[in-house]
Amino acid sequence: MLYGIAAATAALLLAAVLAAAFRAPALRAGILDRRRQRPLPLLGGLAVVAVTCLVAGVGEWTRVAPLGQGVGDLLAAAAAVAGLGLVADLWRLRTRVLVAGTVAAAAWVVPYDETGLLGGVLAVGWIALASLAFKGLDHADGLAGTVGVVTAFGVGACAAAEVMDGLAVLLSVVAAALTGFLMHNWHPARIGLGACGSLFTGFVLSSAVVFTRAGYELGPSVAVVFCLSAVAVADALLVVLARGVARRPLLRRGPDHLGHRLRRLGLAPQASAVLLGAASFSSVLVGVLVHAGWTGGGAALWVAGAVGLVVLVLVLLRNPVQQPRPTTSTQVSGHLRVRNG
Template sequence: MNGTIALAAGAACLLSVATAVPLRRLALRWDLVDRPGGHRAHARPTPYLGGIAIAAGTVVPTTIALGFADLQITAILLAATAVCVLGLIDDIAPLPAATRLTVETVVAIGVVLSGVQATVTGTWLDGALTVVWVVVMTNSFNLLDNMDGALGTVTSVTAALLAATALVQGHIALAVLLAALTCACLGFLPHNWAPARMFMGDSGSLFLGFTLACSAAVLVMGRSPDQTIAGLFLPTFMATVDTCAVFLSRMLTDRSPLQGGTDHLSHRLRRAGLGTRAVAATLGVVTAVTGALCLAMVLGLLSPIVAVLVAGVIAIVLVSLLRGSSVHSPVQPSRTSQKIRERRR
């Protein structure tokens, strides 16, 4: 089975690399580009559609390797593909937020009905809580796609450590999926590394967030509540802390939490003096630390409480160090805020 994982991972990387360039040319031909202007950091129109390369690199090798034998993995792949299509439509013709949330909720329910439920209360509420968590995390990862290389780096590290965790727990099919996801992201990352020649768009960021959220939920099924909470929080640490920090900051300054802005952790790191590549690397390192805490917990080296406390300290230190960074400095805004301004024109 280790050979299957290696073959799926290698095929994922090759497929992602092979499809990225043609998709970039297609995006330029169809004018699916993010244009420079205002506070945008890139100097030329940058095409979307990179998310299609990531999705294809993940779904195709995983399906070939596993077939449709595992109901839960099949449900995740089908639902994640639907979310990717949703993101692609949103990239081409922006959709209302209510439409996006409705579709995400419906496909998340489909995954839960396949048997994927995070064990929090041990009652029927776990299904509803899993749906809410998957939808929230899907959009949190979408918001994390706000700087060249940031989301690709975070996802590559997260998926790799989740794959290791899946192997330790004996979830071979999930390990195949996560290994393919890791290498599909790595295959695309050179195109998205600063200065980016291609963006993944909502098709990629929603696909990544949904797949990672569902995978984390699979790994905590049947676990105790403390292990479940730690197993959900630690792999999604960066997206969770970033979203919480942004929402808290905007609520304290009477700004809409749903409005785009440049107050994400990546923007604050940029204003603190780090270059764009250094920001992506920093986010990757922090993600590696919290992912390693999750793996250590699964191996029995740390208790869930200790692992979460350590991650909590990291979150407090990170947010505190960056609290003084002005949110009004002219740095690269999030992709989401860029698209909001485009929709209003």
Template sequence: MNVLGIIASGVAALFITVALAKGARRAAFRPHVPDEPAGRAPRARALRRTGGPAAVLGVGAAVGGALWLGAADDSAGSVAGLLAGAGTVAALGLVHDLKPLWGALRLVVQTAAAVLVVSLAGLSPAAGVLAVLWIVLVTNAFALLDHADGLLTAVGVVTAAGLLACAAVGGSPALALLPAALAAGLAGFLLHNWHPARLRLGASGAQFTGFALAASGALIQAAAPSGRAAWAALPALATVALADTALVLISRRRAARSLLRDTDDHIAHRLRRVRVTVPGTAVLLALWAGVPVATGTLVYAELLHPALLLLPLAGTAAAVFALLRIPAYAPPRTAPPRTSTRRTTEHATGAAIPSAASAPGAAPTPGKASPGSGKAAGTARTAAGRPTVPPPPTGRPAAEAAAVAAERS
């Protein structure tokens, strides 16, 4: 596959994604979409979350067209398997966007798609197992970045560009087909995903992006020449996504919270607490991702020593340690004392708290009115302090009852 084919697939992915995203945006903001009384539009919100299929279809159409034209040469099987696995994960994500699925089911489908990619790539059993674990891990790590406007899209563009450069340098132009189309498609989707976002990638687009990046990296590493340090260079391209995952797991573990329940404890959320804007967060993380991506690409091209990869990794570890010091969870609310609650209730309602003297059967204190006497001042009471029981009604009118009493007298 030549350079012109890669450029053509990228341009096709860009224009198709922009056109589909524009249609999805119009569908999400239609005037007749009903709103809730509180001013929220649940249907529009759901449509904006499902904007990911626009990017998936744009990238898939560009890569599929290139495969149909025979642009992948001998690596057509590997690229087709990669595209099939990413499409399967994207379809599962779309179902999850419409109706949430169990996490175990998603892991099973992602593992099956990764096995499909590894099988068609012809990797050895040991390398295949490691590749499957890596693909599943990185897929979910990138999917977790879809919690802020433009964040996953910007980081995905930078990472896909690094994979494209590594594939071109390593002599595997066919494996550069999907990273090129993905970088262009995400760049087109970024026009609608920038803050304030009109469309979101959702689980469909996020999992497709993570799976395509992870699987492309695994295949590029498997096809790398023996003299290159691909084992150290390519994993560095996912530094930001893995750092966000590590930050979330460590903070939830320290706070004794559920590891699977998503809360506002990601990198972008902590940066927002120190007054970094939403666009600034996307730009900052894209620049952060660019450092290990550039370093890994230069190491893969044998222009830098592999030991230099420790610099961005050490900087990332220091950044995670600094972000852990930013509070991510609100302090737990303490319940007010029971006595103060009862006093507040008494003050608000005006009702007196019953005491032992007002218990049933207790004798009243001489010279002191019994509780509740102010509310029932007109109720007659006996010498024991108990209310008198009125006679049962006779069912006769008042005039008739008066006449009967006069006759008896």
């Protein structure tokens, strides 16, 4: 218990310091999120990954807080996925490569002895999809970090209920590292999470859910898994449906995620992050209650209904998603001549 508190405190402080230290090198090296209207360096995720692996590794090495069976492999696979994401941040990398790498890492960590073959295959697909869905949340200041912190605490509570102390400590370290990162990522963000940090966080959280639900029946497990990741699922579902309705390529980036649409509806960036963070807290709480057996799986249907309603409304609103076309120099000079004339 005391080590968990000390580890979380150390992770928070180290992540805050490293995120600040990585900003200038990222700017000089041009490691930027080019989707933004301002230069946003992307090495914040590397700070989260490095701190999490360091603190968790110290606990494992000293045997003060051993990670437990399979959790060390989970962390190693997550670090490998983070490395792949870092390559995507540094250079352009096809989405299919990210998908293939995440699937391979997920196939390595799934506990097939407890899930069975069918459950294991479903778990591999879920981990890959959830990791990529969480990567999609990194489109607005503070959003991915906020949802990640809330989800890590929820999954950590499920792990503690299963007496998986090593996994619970790892999740508390992830939550603390993300909190330290959020000190620099709240609007206006000074550093971003990037594919490195977002894939790492999504992989750890989704794999941890699989670990905590291994051995349970498939139906209740689906309800818990969905509730613990409802916001990421809603964002991914919204993007898929909106691009399908608009007949736009699915893998082409565009401002059509939850945060973008809430901004166009008039919400401030901070308000959007807080609203989606509160929605994540509500759904995660339902997931924890269902996992602990304090409420029936029918409660997850309310979460599913809310997600479906929000996605349907935002798709039907059809608010524009295309960026305004850049103004050419000829148009600018012509506009100035009109004004000066």
